[in-house]
Amino acid sequence: MERIIHLNDENGQSGELIVEYNIDTGRARSAGKGFGSVKQMKSFFADWKEVVQCIHAHGLRVIAMVDLSEGDVQKAEVAEVIATATADIYRKGDTIAMIVRDSLMKMQMRRILDGDFYQFFVSRSAAGLWLDGRSQRRF
Secondary structure: EEEEEEEEEOOEEEEEEEEEEEEEOOEEEEEEOOOOOOHHHHHHHHHHHHHHHHHOOOOOOOOEEEEEEOOOOOOOHHHHHHHHHHOOOOOOOOOEEEEEEEHHHHHHHHHHHOOOEEEEEOOHHHHHHHHHHHHHOOO
């Protein structure tokens, strides 16, 4: 299943978020480009929470790749929405590999996201290998 959200805010900032998931495997993929507004991020994370809850309802762990290699460091208020929205949706065994563009973005995401679930990469192949290894582990 796939959903594409086009982000265009009142200040001319634009971006895009894509969410794909497979309910049979628990695998999910999200990709983002550019900037997002508070309103857009709240909407996106409401959808993401539904994806995570659906995977959990099927008795599976979330195994996700979040590709922000074309994303930008977000404004403080948007980063706060991300931190709040992701604070309580994951459970033990969920694994998220996040691909970031640069060290600055990596620092921002590390600061706001729970390290129990996320690992950060600049390489898509390294993120994929890490996820494959984690998906083989029993929890």
